[in-house]
Amino acid sequence: MKKYIINIVIIVIYSVLFIGLYNILSTKILSVYYGLTTKQQIDKQFADLTSQRDSIECIYLGSSKFYHGINPNLLTPCGYNFGHDNDSYNQMYYKLQYVRNCCPRLRRVVICFDYVSFCVFSETRNYIYHNYFPDEYSQDYSKNFYNNYVYPYLIGTKNLPKIIVSIFNEHSIPPPCLTKKGQYITYEEAHKDDYVKYCTDIYDLQISYFNKIVKYCQDHHLECILVGMPNRDGEYWNYDKDFIEKMNSIIYNAQKDYSCVYLNYIRDKELLDVNLFSDVSHLNQYGADLFSRKLNIDIKKFNDY
């Protein structure tokens, strides 16, 4: 038995060392071609937000559509883009609490009203968010040791094909970058025929978190602005009439009950040009600047800061 255990222990030690070393090396290689890792991005966002805490009056919370599509430098007051890929309303709620506790001058909250965010309940970044959010956040998720602690480290080992492609491919586009104001800029180009398929099953939990956010804003005297980001045909086709009616009722209730302002750019033709996008869903740098200017003008129309 002892001999057997020694053999197993050697294999386990080899596996752990291999995973550890591989993760360190692969992160270094990939960051050259693909910029910061997800963990680095989130950690940097929290660090940057904290370092600017005394000047932040406005926060932008949303999914990747905001993360890519809002340039806070073009908005007044200049705030911080705290969106992230796959963020849905539960994450936005806890981010809002974090920002409110961190930034004493906060007075405006701009929330991305994204249909997808109601249909997502992502746990892939919980191993990072656990470090910043209260324990209450985790209670919505199953206490799965594998998902919370093992999976995040194993998933890093699945990027070998990406590394090989990176090394042997000629890189004509620079790696993405995360600005000091939290905007994530990528340099890919969208195509006319881009499309994406989404699951459109709505989580009641996300609706309740959405309502919690708008209520939180009202309770803490924060101005709440909801923004529907442009949806190209390749994404908008996912939603049928019933789904859109349900979304409209959510936004109607938020406006009625909590006096939120809703700015709807979902099918704004001016913002649906393929040249404004880096892929099917996300605005590119040019598109983000155009959109941010337009948003700034529209916000000013009803609220002169």
Next chain:
Amino acid sequence: MVVNSLNFLLFFVVVFIVYYIPISKNTPKLQNTWLFLTSYVFYGIADWKMIPLLMGTTVVYYGLGLWLKTEMEKDNTRIASNITTMAVILGICILLYFKYLNFFAESFIQLFNGIGLQVSWSTLNIVLPIGISFFTFKLISYIIEIHREHIQPCTDFIEFGVYIAFFPTILSGPIDRPNKFIPQLKRKRYFNFDLAIDGSRQILWGMFTKMCIADNLATATDSIWTDISSQSGSTLLLISFLYPIQMYADFDGYSNMAIGIGKLLGINVTKNFNHPFLSQNIAEYWRNWHISLTKWLTDYVFLPLNIAFRKMKKYGIIFAILINFVLIGLWHGANWTFALFGLYHGLLYIPIILSGSLGKKKKLHTNKYGLPKRKDFLNMIGTYCLVSLGLIIFRANSVFEALKYIKGIFSASIVSLPIIGGSSVYLGFLFAICLLFVDWIYKSRDYPMQQEANNTGLLNLKISDFIIVTFIILFGNIESKQFIYFQF
């Protein structure tokens, strides 16, 4: 709890350590009691509501076994036969109720409504117990084997309970036979280093085929099957050729893990696969694919039917084969696609039966490069194509969908390049090709990593062990996908 998950690993570590704790009174009975308890815990984690069914059927068949033996000792052959018949019917009824009742009722209603007779039936809300097809077959074979005087009935309920609910095999097989399994429980199992290393390697190989091949291919096959109509003919054709390897890697992966776990516990579990894709015809394929199920049905269905139809000579064999294969198909689930899948394979036997080569095992011939000779190779390819076609019917949700898929293959776009995205698919494809080569090279082994025991030094690790571990880390799909045969 998936066998290749972290939860199972933790569960098994506890089972393993306690199983071999050197208590002075560590008799086989203690080991069996521990296995019995942990098997029920394992089953309970998968589906605790069905524990009463598992326990109840185990108690009933245990009692029937003892009663049968008593009557046989008294030479009451008629009562003994009746007990056996009753036990078989009871097993079939359990399967019919839980697995097929709604299916047959709905099919009959459609039939009656089709001919103008209005019949109504409210579908019952029957939950399918996990592993029912596997443990019911074990229960039935236990009684038949006692009746055939191949085994003595278990006098120890715990022993019998372990045979039925043995946790590595209860959810997806292999279907162990009582004459091979139960005697192993009667003796004390000592830790055997060679067997443990062999078992660990087999588990590792099972994890590799499941995580690196089956799960990576599944990402492609699952997405293509959900949207058949928008796929090109060439894509559908490629997926139909990849699916058999995915099935094989998935189910053989599970079987290897179950056998490996058995070895770690000092118990030999029945082999389920023997390089099926090296088969030169369908009959040989079925002798090497899901061996425990095929052998079960051969022994308890085909052979009795063959005897009953012996006056019809070759046509009797054909008839028996067709019934046998429709049952093999339906064993997988309540759907006409499974029945059609079985019938399709039964029909493929007809030329083999008529040519008189049913029982003959074809020897593989190799050329000077160690590769199969052209004729053998073409036979293997032909068999693989026939299996691929059958698995389209198997994988489809309805006969209509299967026809749609086949029609889709033979569209004009069959000459285009297949469109399958994602690096995991290419990896799965690459490993799938490697798997077939490895199967050929190591065809004399139970699994490719099997090696001669070398119990001389402290370490017994080979370079291949580290390579496979590295492959699993780098290329294994870590989403903990369920095994395909879990649903049956």
